[in-house]
Amino acid sequence: MKRRWMIVMLAFVILTMLAACGQPETDKQNGSQTEFLAGETEKAEGDATDQQENTNTNTEQVQEVIIQDGFIHITGGTFQMGSPEDEAWRSDDETQHIVSVSDFFMSPYEVTQAEYETVTGNNPSNFSGKDLPVENVSWLDAATFCNAYSKQNGFTPVYSVEGESVSWDRSADGYRLPTEAEWEFACRAGTTTPFYMENSPSAEEANYYRHYPYMIEGNYFSQENLSVKPGEYRQTTVAVGSFSPNPFGLYDMHGNVSEWTWDIYGDYLEGEKSDPVGVDFGTRRVYRGGGWNDFAKNMRCAYRAMMDQDKGSFNIGIRLVRNAVYGSGNVAGQIQQGGNEESGSHILIAYFSWGGNTRVIAEEIEEQTGADLFEITLVKPYSDDYNTVLDEAQRDQNEQARPELSSHVENMEDYDVIILGYSNWWASIPMPIASFLEEYEFEGKTIIPFCSHGGGRFGQSLTAIAKLAPESKMGEALSIHYSGDSTLEDDISEWLRTNGIEQ
Numbered sequence: 001m002k003r004r005w006m007i008v009m010l011a012f013v014i015l016t017m018l019a020a021c022g023q024p025e026t027d028k029q030n031g032s033q034t035e036f037l038a039g040e041t042e043k044a045e046g047d048a049t050d051q052q053e054n055t056n057t058n059t060e061q062v063q064e065v066i067i068q069d070g071f072i073h074i075t076g077g078t079f080q081m082g083s084p085e086d087e088a089w090r091s092d093d094e095t096q097h098i099v100s101v102s103d104f105f106m107s108p109y110e111v112t113q114a115e116y117e118t119v120t121g122n123n124p125s126n127f128s129g130k131d132l133p134v135e136n137v138s139w140l141d142a143a144t145f146c147n148a149y150s151k152q153n154g155f156t157p158v159y160s161v162e163g164e165s166v167s168w169d170r171s172a173d174g175y176r177l178p179t180e181a182e183w184e185f186a187c188r189a190g191t192t193t194p195f196y197m198e199n200s201p202s203a204e205e206a207n208y209y210r211h212y213p214y215m216i217e218g219n220y221f222s223q224e225n226l227s228v229k230p231g232e233y234r235q236t237t238v239a240v241g242s243f244s245p246n247p248f249g250l251y252d253m254h255g256n257v258s259e260w261t262w263d264i265y266g267d268y269l270e271g272e273k274s275d276p277v278g279v280d281f282g283t284r285r286v287y288r289g290g291g292w293n294d295f296a297k298n299m300r301c302a303y304r305a306m307m308d309q310d311k312g313s314f315n316i317g318i319r320l321v322r323n324a325v326y327g328s329g330n331v332a333g334q335i336q337q338g339g340n341e342e343s344g345s346h347i348l349i350a351y352f353s354w355g356g357n358t359r360v361i362a363e364e365i366e367e368q369t370g371a372d373l374f375e376i377t378l379v380k381p382y383s384d385d386y387n388t389v390l391d392e393a394q395r396d397q398n399e400q401a402r403p404e405l406s407s408h409v410e411n412m413e414d415y416d417v418i419i420l421g422y423s424n425w426w427a428s429i430p431m432p433i434a435s436f437l438e439e440y441e442f443e444g445k446t447i448i449p450f451c452s453h454g455g456g457r458f459g460q461s462l463t464a465i466a467k468l469a470p471e472s473k474m475g476e477a478l479s480i481h482y483s484g485d486s487t488l489e490d491d492i493s494e495w496l497r498t499n500g501i502e503q
């Protein structure tokens with residue numbers, strides 16, 4: 001039993017979070033992952049933080065870090081969870097509210113592939129390397145891993161897992177996932193800015209889709225006047241702990257992989273809360289922090305992403321915590337599976353396409369399934385000019401606009417499966433897809449997304465869809481680079497099979 005208290009005083013953890021500021025960017029990205037804005041980064045030099053006001057007071061912060069069995073003791077406290085209304089790129093679901101969290105222990109690192117494989121005997125990761133964070137694990141995998149790791153170390157497992165149903169024994173001493181509140185408290189580490197480093201993270205501070213640092217979008221096409229600069233996009237996870245830690249001594253809280261939390265996604269409960277554990281009922285679990293494939297805006301301390309608990313992604317991994325204060329009772333959030341298990345007989349393929357790529361894919365799906373095809377069109381279409389539509393899309397996304405649709409599905413109640421196609425626009429959905437999702441009732445229906453992209457794959461589009469159609473079930477999604485290549489037919493055929501759709 002590893003219960004020996006090894007309190008190690010690691011004084012003077014001198015943060016070098018801004019050490020990289022001002023270093024010139026040398027890496028230029030090529031290849032398919034970056035084609036969407038190929039050429040646009042060529043002129044960029046310097047770093048995002050070069051010309052931003054530096055309000056950081058933590059550059060040489062001295063912090064006492066207490067470690068027990070390799071985990072950092074996080075001293076609890078009270079903080080504002082969520083983001084202020086004037087925070088750029090915030091979502092409505094980040095309502096600020098006062099939250100208190102008790103002391104807890106948190107691993108300074110994301111769980112590595114070596115650790116995961118040692119415990120479970122398998123490694124589902126998309127990338128390969130023993131020091132890389134494990135990814136492509138579902139929330140259920142993560143909960144199961146917590147229990148197995150607890151047993152291996154002589155702790156009492158925290159979770160009871162029965163199929164899709166998981167309850168959490170708050171008095172158990174084993175490993176568990178952080179609550180959303182614990183995660184955000186730990187990530188902020190006393191800061192109140194969008195990122196704990198208080199500026200847009202540079203590529204030397206976090207592993208993310210660094211072509212798109214925070215606030216670049218607004219002036220992306222005014223290259224002469226950029227106040228934030230693009231930088232290296234690594235297109236992979238990197239060894240955990242490769243960058244400076246946050247003021248609590250935690251590594252990779254922004255970027256590398258997002259991290260599953262315990263909570264079921266829902267609106268924050270009103271009023272001051274102590275050790276909140278999320279809503280009681282819902283359809284998806286929250287993950288936090290952003291990953292190697294996310295734009296900076298989706299790595300913010302307050303940004304909330306979510307996914308079905310039985311799905312994984314190359315962008316999501318695990319960070320473990322343990323109790324420092326023992327609670328009591330069980331928490332048993334209920335996942336309500338939307339969708340119709342008998343689905344499959346009435347399928348609609350609905351898509352929005354600006355440049356035609358999504359249409360090509362939609363037509364191939366139509367060819368293989370014989371399902372009805374529906375194009376989402378606008379009363380006021382976007383400009384035909386590429387640079388102009390980039391700005392228009394940006395504006396609409398920033399304003400959360402709902403462009404008026406000129407086409408409507410008259411018999412939506414007849415369909416139980418909607419295969420939904422769209423292009424990745426600024427790491428999310430084009431706003432016409434939001435208009436479409438808000439026009440109809442999707443409770444009891446299954447939405448199977450497919451996304452045409454220029455390198456960013458889904459971005460955060462699946463979270464955006466889940467937020468707009470929370471009662472729906474989401475099928476296995478497919479991302480296709482532009483309009484695909486010679487394997488398109490086979491790729492679609494395999495994907496349809498995965499979703500149980502007859503061809």
Ligand SMILES: Cc1cc2nc3c(=O)[nH]c(=O)nc-3n(C[C@H](O)[C@H](O)[C@H](O)COP(=O)(O)O)c2cc1C
Pocket residue numbers: 036352353354355356357358359389390391393394422423424425426427428452453454455456457459481482483
């Ligand atoms: C306004 C706009 C924003 C885009 N943003 C992204 C992005 O963030 N990531 C990405 O990988 N591709 C992005 N792209 C590229 C498109 O996703 C890609 O070209 C897609 O194939 C377009 O599909 P369509 O021809 O059906 O419109 C963007 C394209 C446009 C026009």
